[in-house]
Amino acid sequence: MTAFLLTNIGELTTNVAVGGDPCGTLHDAAILVEDGRVEWTGPADRAPDGGAAADVVDAGGRAVIPGFVDSHTHLVFGGDRAEEFAARMAGEQYAAGGIRTTVAATRAATDDELRTRLGAFVAEARAQGTTTLEIKTGYGLDVETETRLARLAAQVTEEVTFLGAHVVPLEFADRADDYVDLVSGGMLAAVGPHARWIDAFCEAGAFSLAQSRRVLEAGRAAGLGIRVHGNQLGYGEGVALAVALGAAAVDHCTYLSDDDVAALAGSGTVATLLPGVEFSTRQPYPDARRLLDAGVTVALASDCNPGSSFTSSMPLMIALAVREMRMTPAEALWAATAGGARALRRDDVGAIAPGARADLVLLDAPTPVHLAYRPGVPLVRRVWKDGVEI
CATH class of the missing domain: 3.20.20.140 (Metal-dependent hydrolases)
Structure with missing residues (x-):
């Protein structure tokens, strides 16, 4: 599988709890995916320089959530x-x-x-x-x-x-x-x-x-x-x-x-x-x-x-x-x-963290709040399952 860097994410929901935030929300973030798994997450300006990441995907300031x-x-x-x-x-x-x-x-x-x-x-x-x-x-x-x-x-x-x-x-x-x-x-x-x-x-x-x-x-x-x-x-x-x-x-x-x-x-x-x-x-x-x-x-x-x-x-x-x-x-x-x-007693899905499956959803919205705020609107723009776009 080829690796890719998903960057320029306006709001990233990792579900890795930080302080009082169980969703582990990051802003201006990026995700590095290698061999179907999440390799790294963090601020976009600190993202790895590429290396094996042959592709760079620009989220355009949109939100990304776990599948x-x-x-x-x-x-x-x-x-x-x-x-x-x-x-x-x-x-x-x-x-x-x-x-x-x-x-x-x-x-x-x-x-x-x-x-x-x-x-x-x-x-x-x-x-x-x-x-x-x-x-x-x-x-x-x-x-x-x-x-x-x-x-x-x-x-x-x-x-x-x-x-x-x-x-x-x-x-x-x-x-x-x-x-x-x-x-x-x-x-x-x-x-x-x-x-x-x-x-x-x-x-x-x-x-x-x-x-x-x-x-x-x-x-x-x-x-x-x-x-x-x-x-x-x-x-x-x-x-x-x-x-x-x-x-x-x-x-x-x-x-x-x-x-x-x-x-x-x-x-x-x-x-x-x-x-x-x-x-x-x-x-x-x-x-x-x-x-x-x-x-x-x-x-x-x-x-x-x-x-x-x-x-x-x-x-x-x-x-x-x-x-x-x-x-x-x-x-x-x-x-x-x-x-x-x-x-389902799974620890490899439901979160965007190093080692987890790269199951990612790019929303056509700046935050996931829009999922409830705009009911019935098809906000899912792109989906990756195990690092492969579907």
């Missing part, structure tokens, strides 16, 4: 649920059971159809500044299709999550425990080699505390890391379960008791908030301010899926977090980058 780390998506699926969305906007209530509609369409889709669609979604996310993606299964709910989804996801990301415990499929209606046996046994054995994580939807209408624990403990025994869907549709046991099992993250966190907040604050489990869901379902937004003030580590992710948040836009998540969840622009940007990296 977004979207730590919760469901990008491999068939079909469309636009009619369900329209009905919800007309007053119908969101319920987890709509997932089964997508399951039927996904089972019917060919690998080529799913692969082509997945590639389009990944390109869409990249164009909006996302350089690291987690992708879940969960729209197959049988051994064959869940394995297909994990295999396809693994072709585009190393962050694959097995979510066989998404909902109980129709063929196991009234036999949820039998389905949990399958997820924890034969399905896990088939899907596990393609995945890094296991997840469970611990929620009324999906899986009980005991069922979720069985699935997650089986995944851990098979060598997978733990993630949890929890506390989305009402108060429940998802957060407590995630903390008890040492999960990397518990996602949604819309309905939290004081005990839930205290448990998260005293743990290494990240609270991943998904404001696109509330935007698309008219559910209450999570109270990010309450979590941050308690000392909880917060991430933002898109939850891109066909039913409850059909958007891959991390800039939109930042704008919603600032407007609706009482986060500052700096807190939201950190949560969408470094926070997502924490949720």
Whole structure:
């Protein structure tokens, strides 16, 4: 790989904390990239003279941020649920059971159809500044299709999550425990080699505390890391379960008791908030301010899926977090980058620091505040993944 110097950066967000600034903001800055990694950051007037840096890229006084780390998506699926969305906007209530509609369409889709669609979604996310993606299964709910989804996801990301415990499929209606046996046994054995994580939807209408624990403990025994869907549709046991099992993250966190907040604050489990869901379902937004003030580590992710948040836009998540969840622009940007990296237990992404992957986003704006200040405007001008422009 050729090296390059990105210079004349008006405002650089490094996410290397300096004093009281967790974003580690530098002004009039530069970045030296070599072999796909960040080699140096600092004031532009102190930048290395080039050496191996064959190319110099002028940022023109614009802002540069780390690539977004979207730590919760469901990008491999068939079909469309636009009619369900329209009905919800007309007053119908969101319920987890709509997932089964997508399951039927996904089972019917060919690998080529799913692969082509997945590639389009990944390109869409990249164009909006996302350089690291987690992708879940969960729209197959049988051994064959869940394995297909994990295999396809693994072709585009190393962050694959097995979510066989998404909902109980129709063929196991009234036999949820039998389905949990399958997820924890034969399905896990088939899907596990393609995945890094296991997840469970611990929620009324999906899986009980005991069922979720069985699935997650089986995944851990098979060598997978733990993630949890929890506390989305009402108060429940998802957060407590995630903390008890040492999960990397518990996602949604819309309905939290004081005990839930205290448990998260005293743990290494990240609270991943998904404001696109509330935007698309008219559910209450999570109270990010309450979590941050308690000392909880917060991430933002898109939850891109066909039913409850059909958007891959991390800039939109930042704008919603600032407007609706009482986060500052700096807190939201950190949560969408470094926070997502924490949720994936990664230290090579989410920051611009020597040794980190050179995942960089040049904004067509003087500061990252514009991501929330100018919602809906395509501010991502250039994107580099591992030092290669995409």
